[in-house]
Amino acid sequence: MTDLIAQSVFYEVSALLILAAVGGLIGLALRQPLVVAFIAVGILAGPSGLGIARSDEPIDLLAALGIAVLLFLVGLKLDLKLVRTLGPTALVTGLGQVVFTSVIGFAIALALGMAPVPALYVAIALTFSSTIIIVKLLSDKREIDSLHGRVALGFLIVQDIVVVLAMIVLSALGVGAAGGDGQALTGVLRVVGWGVAALVAVALFVRYVAEPLTRRLARAPELLVAFAIGWAALLAALGDFLGFGKELGGLLAGVSLASTPVRDAIAARMASLRDFLLLFFFIALGAGLDIGRLGDQVVPALVLSLFVLIGNPLIVVALMGWLGYRRRTGFLAGLTVAQISEFSLIFVAVGVSLGHVGDEALGLVTLVGLITIALSTYMITWSHQLYRWMEPLLRPFERRNPTAEGAGPTGTPVDVLLFGLGRYGTAIGRRLADRGLAVLGVDFDPEAVREWRQAGGRGVFGDAGDPEFVAHLPIRQARLAVAAMPGTARALTHDDPRSTLAAALREAGYDGPVVAARYGAGADPAPAADLVLEPFADAADHAVMRIEELLGPPRAAAASPDTAAPSSRETSPC
Numbered sequence: 001m002t003d004l005i006a007q008s009v010f011y012e013v014s015a016l017l018i019l020a021a022v023g024g025l026i027g028l029a030l031r032q033p034l035v036v037a038f039i040a041v042g043i044l045a046g047p048s049g050l051g052i053a054r055s056d057e058p059i060d061l062l063a064a065l066g067i068a069v070l071l072f073l074v075g076l077k078l079d080l081k082l083v084r085t086l087g088p089t090a091l092v093t094g095l096g097q098v099v100f101t102s103v104i105g106f107a108i109a110l111a112l113g114m115a116p117v118p119a120l121y122v123a124i125a126l127t128f129s130s131t132i133i134i135v136k137l138l139s140d141k142r143e144i145d146s147l148h149g150r151v152a153l154g155f156l157i158v159q160d161i162v163v164v165l166a167m168i169v170l171s172a173l174g175v176g177a178a179g180g181d182g183q184a185l186t187g188v189l190r191v192v193g194w195g196v197a198a199l200v201a202v203a204l205f206v207r208y209v210a211e212p213l214t215r216r217l218a219r220a221p222e223l224l225v226a227f228a229i230g231w232a233a234l235l236a237a238l239g240d241f242l243g244f245g246k247e248l249g250g251l252l253a254g255v256s257l258a259s260t261p262v263r264d265a266i267a268a269r270m271a272s273l274r275d276f277l278l279l280f281f282f283i284a285l286g287a288g289l290d291i292g293r294l295g296d297q298v299v300p301a302l303v304l305s306l307f308v309l310i311g312n313p314l315i316v317v318a319l320m321g322w323l324g325y326r327r328r329t330g331f332l333a334g335l336t337v338a339q340i341s342e343f344s345l346i347f348v349a350v351g352v353s354l355g356h357v358g359d360e361a362l363g364l365v366t367l368v369g370l371i372t373i374a375l376s377t378y379m380i381t382w383s384h385q386l387y388r389w390m391e392p393l394l395r396p397f398e399r400r401n402p403t404a405e406g407a408g409p410t411g412t413p414v415d416v417l418l419f420g421l422g423r424y425g426t427a428i429g430r431r432l433a434d435r436g437l438a439v440l441g442v443d444f445d446p447e448a449v450r451e452w453r454q455a456g457g458r459g460v461f462g463d464a465g466d467p468e469f470v471a472h473l474p475i476r477q478a479r480l481a482v483a484a485m486p487g488t489a490r491a492l493t494h495d496d497p498r499s500t501l502a503a504a505l506r507e508a509g510y511d512g513p514v515v516a517a518r519y520g521a522g523a524d525p526a527p528a529a530d531l532v533l534e535p536f537a538d539a540a541d542h543a544v545m546r547i548e549e550l551l552g553p554p555r556a557a558a559a560s561p562d563t564a565a566p567s568s569r570e571t572s573p574c
Contacts, residue, residue, distance in 0.1 A: 009058050012052060013058070013059075015045075015052050016041070016045055016052060016059075016280075016283055017279075019041045019044065019045055019052070020037075020038055020041050020279055020283065023037040023038065023040055023041040023044075024037050024038070027040075031377060031378070031381065032373075032374055032377060034275070034279075035130070035133070035282060035342060035369075035373055036370055036373050036374050038278075038279050038282035038283055038286070039282045039283075039285055039286040039366065039369075039370060040286065040370075041282075041283055041286065042282055042283035042284060042285055042286020042287040043286040043287070044286075045283060045286070045287055046286060046287030047287070059280050059283065059284045059287075060284060062277055062280035062281075063277070063278075063280045063281035063284045064236075064246065065233065065277050066274065066276075066277030066278040066279070066280060066281045067246070067250070067278075067281060067346060068232050068233060068236035068246055068249070068250035069229070069232055069250065069270060069273060069274045069277055069278075070250070070274055070277075070278060070342070071236075071248075071250035071251040071254065072228070072231075072232035072236075072250045072251065072253050072254040072270075073254060073267055073270060073271070073274055074131070074160055074251060074254060075250070075251040075252065075253065075254020075255040075256075075258060076254035076255075076257055076258050076263050076266060076267050088323065089151055089154060089155075089320070089323055089325075090151070090154030090155050090157065090158055091158060092319060092323060093151065093154070093155040093158075093316060093319045093320060093323070093333075094154065094155030094156075094157075094158025094159055094162075095158060095162075096315070096319045097127065097155060097159075097312065097315050097316055097319065097337060098127045098158075098159065098162050100315045101123070101126055101127040101311070101312055101315060102123045102124050102126070102127050103123075104123075104307070104311065105122065105123035105124075105126040105127070105304070105307065106119055106120060106123035108123075108303065108304065108307055109122045109123055109300075109304070112300045112303060112304075114300075114361075117356055117357060118357045118358070118360075118361045121347070121348055121351045121356065121357050121361055122304070122348070122361060122364060122365060124166060124347065125340060125344035125345075125347050125348050125365045125368075126304065126307070126308055126312075126340055126344070126368070127159065127162070128159050128162075128163050128340060128341045128343045128344045128347070129156060129159060129312075129336060129337045129338075129339060129340065129341050130339060130340070130341035130342060130343075130373070131153075131156045131157075131159075131160060131341070133339070133341070133373065133377070134152060134153075134156060134336045134380070137377065137380045137381065138152070138336075138380075141380075141381070143332075147329055147444045147445075147461060147462065147463060148329045148330075148332040148333040148444075148463070149333075150445070151320070151325075151329070151333045152333045152336040152337075155316075155333075155337075156336070160343075163343045163347060164248060164251055166347060167248055167347070167350065194242040195242075195248070198235075198238075198239070198242070198249075198252055199252070202252050202255060202256045205256050206255075206256055206259055210256060210257055210259065210260050211259075211260050211261070214257065214260045214261070214262045215261075215262075217262075218262050218265070221265070221269070224262060224265070224266065224269075225266065225269045225270065228257070228266045228269075228270060229270070229273070231253050231256075231257070232250050232253045232254070234253070235249040235250060235252055235253035235256075236249040236250040236253070237249065239252070278342070281342075281346075282342075285345060285349070285362075285366060286366075297360065297363060297364045297367060298367070300364060301364055301367035301368050301371060302371070304364070304368050305367075305368050305371040305372050305375075308337075308338060308339065308340060308368065308372045309338050309339075309372055309375060309376065309379070310338075312334070312337040312338055313331065313334030313335050313337060313338050314334065314397075315334070315337075316330060316333055316334035316337055317330040317331055317334045317394060317397045318330075318397055320333060320334070321397040321398050321399060322399075324399055325398075326398055326466065326469065327391070327394040327395065327397050327398040328387055328391075328463065328466045328469075329463065329466075330394075330397060330398075331383075331386075331387050331390065331394055332383050332384075332387065335376070335379050335380050335383050335386070336380065338372065338375075338376040338379055338380075339369070339372035339373045339375075339376035339377075340365070340368060340369050340372055340373070341369075344365055344369060345362070345365060345366060345369060348361055348362045348365045349362060384465065413438050413477060414438050414439075414440045414474045414477045414478050415432075415437040415438045415439065415477075415478065415479050415480065416429075416432050416437050416438070416439045416440070416478065416479065416480045416481070416482060417440055417442065417473060417474075417475065417478045417480070417481045417482070418432075418439050418440065418441045418442065418482045418484060419442045419443070419464040419481070419482065419483045419484060419485055419501060420442075420443060420464075420482075420483065420484035420485030420486075420517075421441045421442075421443040421445070421448040421449060421451075421452045421459065421484075422443075422448065422484065422485070422486075424484050424517060424535050425441070425443075425482070425484030425485070425517075426441075426448075426452065426455075428482060428484060429441055429452070429457060430455075430457075433457065438458075439457060439458070440458050440459065440460070440473070440474070440478075441457050441458065441459035441460075442459065442460055442461070442462060442464060442473070443459065443461055443485075444461060444462065444463045444464070445461070448461075449461040460473075464483070464485060464497060464500075464501045464504075465497045465500050465501065465504075466504075467500075467503075467504040467507060467508070470501065470504040470505060470508055471504070471507075471508040473508075475505060475508050475509065475510040476509060476510070478510065478512060479512050480512055480513055480515065481501075481502075481505055481510060481512060481513070481514045481515070482514075482515045482516075482517075483497075483498040483501050483502070483514065483515070483516040483517065483527065483529065484516075484517045485497060485498065485517075486517075486519050496527055496528075498516040498517075498527035498528070498529065499527050499528040499529075501514075502514045502516070502527070502528050502529055503528070513530040513531065514528075514529045514530050514531075515529060515530065515531045515532075515533060516528075516529035516531075516532055516533070517532075517533045517534075517535055518532050518533065518534050519534075519535060519536070
C-alpha cells in the first residue's frame with residue numbers, strides 16, 4: 001500500500017487527508033484542538049511511522065500558503081481599537097508576560113544545557129499563546145465577552161504584534177547574515193526601508209482603494225474570496241522577495257482590508273481554507289520529527305512545559321493583581337497563556353530556515369506545544385473548578401482593595417440588582433426603572449456596562465460568578481435580584497452561573513427573592529431561583545393575549561359537542 005501511495009502525489013495527499021480526518025475525530029472525542037491531532041498525524045505519516053509523507057515540495061508549498069492565509073486572517077482581525085480600549089491592562093499584561101516569560105525561559109533553557117542562541121529562540125517561542133485556540137474555547141464557554149475574556153484577547157493581540165516584530169527582526173538578520181559581516185548593517189537597513197515603504201503603500205491602499213474595491217467585489221462573493229486569497233499570496237510573495245518575510249507580507253494584506261465592511265465576510269469564508277492549508281503545515285512539522293531523537297528531549301520538554309503551564313499563568317495573575325484586578329479575574333485570564341501557539345512553531349521554523357538553530361530546537365518546541373496545548377485545553381475548560389481549588393494559594397496576588405473592578409455605589413439606594421445587561425436584561429431594567437425602582441446593572445462585558453450607563457442607568461462591570469465580587473455589591477439595600485444572563489450548556493458540565501449567583505447572594509446575607517431567566521428548555525439548565533422567567537415562552541403567552549384582544553370574543557361553540565373546532569364557514573357573532 002505504501003508503494004502504491006509513493007507512485008503519485010495525489011495518492012499521497014489523499015492518504016494524508018484521510019488520516020487527518022480520522023485523527024481529527026479522535027482528537028474531537030478527546031476534546032483536543034486539531035493542532036494536536038494534525039501533528040500526531042504527521043508523526044504517524046512521517047518516516048518514523050508509516051512513511052506516507054514523502055513529497056516534501058508540494059506539502060511545503062501548501063504549508064507556506066497556509067501560513068500566509070493564517071497571518072492574513074490575523075491581520076484582518078487585528079483590532080487595535082481593543083488594545084486602546086483596555087489601555088494599560090492589555091499593554092502591561094501583554095508586554096510584561098512576554099518579557100518575564102522570555103527572561104525566565106531563557107534562564108531555564110541555559111540551565112538545561114542549551115547554547116545561548118537556541119535558548120533564546122526557545123524562550124521567545126514560549127511567550128506566544130494561540131489566539132485561535134483561546135477564542136474557540138472561550139466562545140464555547142460563552143466567556144469571550146467576559147472581563148477576563150476581553151483582557152485575554154487584549155494581551156493576545158499584543159502578543160501577535162510582538163511575534164510580527166520578531167519575524168521582521170529575523171528576516172532582517174537573515175538578510176544581513178547572507179550578505180556577510182560587512183553587509184549586515186546594509187541588509188538590515190534595506191529590509192527596514194522596504195518594510196516602511198510597504199507600510200506606506202498599505203496606508204495609501206486603505207485610504208483610497210480598499211473600500212471602493214471591496215464594495216464592487218462584494219457583489220460576487222466567490223470573486224471576493226478569490227481576490228482575498230490572491231491578495232494575501234501576492235503580498236506574502238512580495239514580502240519574501242523584498243526580504244521582510246512572507247509572514248509579514250500576509251499580515252499586511254489582512255491589515256489593508258481590516259477597515260472594510262466586508263472583513264467579517266472574508267474571514268468567515270476563508271476560515272475553512274486556513275484550517276485546510278494549515279493541516280499540511282502541522283503534518284509537515286510532525287513528519288519532520290525524528291521520534292528516535294526526541295527521546296533525549298523529553299525531560300527538557302517536560303520542564304519547559306511545566307513552566308508554561310504554571311509559570312505563565314502566575315505571571316499574568318501577578319501583573320493583573322498589581323494593576324488592581326481580583327485574583328479570580330487574573331487567574332481565569334492567566335490560564336489562556338498556559339500553552340504555546342502555532343506561531344511558536346512558525347517562529348522556530350523560521351530560525352531553522354535561517355540556520356540560526358537546528359532541528360533539535362524545533363523538535364523540542366513541538367513537544368512543548370503538544371504537551372501544553374493538550375493539557376491547557378482541559379485547564380481552560382474546567383477553569384472555574386480549578387479556581388476553587390487554587391483560591392487559597394492565590395490570595396497573595398490580590399491587592400487588599402482591588403481598584404480595577406468596580407464594586408458599585410454604596411451611598412445611593414438600590415432596589416434591584418440586575419445581573420446581565422443583554423437585550424433581555426436591559427429591557428427588564430428599563431421597565432423597572434420606569435416604575436420608579438433604583439436599578440444597579442452588573443455585567444462582565446465592559447461595553448454592555450458602558451451602553452447601560454450612556455442610557456442613564458447605574459452599572460458596574462464584574463463577574464457574577466465571583467462570590468467575592470458579589471459580596472462587595474450593596475446587596476443589603478436590594479429588594480430584588482434578577483439574573484438575566486444566559487446559562488451554561490450542559491455539555492460543558494460547569495456549574496450554572498445563575499445558580500452560583502443565587503448561592504453567592506445568600507452567602508453574602510441577601511434574603512430577598514431571586515428571579516432568573518431561562519433561555520431554552522433544551523441546552524439551558526433550570527436555574528435555582530424563586531421565580532424562573534422563560535423569555536420565549538413568556539413572550540409567546542403575552543403575544544397570544546394581545547392577539548386575543550385584537551380578535552375579540554371567541555366564536556360561538558359548535559352545536560355538536562363532538563365538533564373539535566368551529567367550521568371555517570361560520571361567521572363571527574360580532
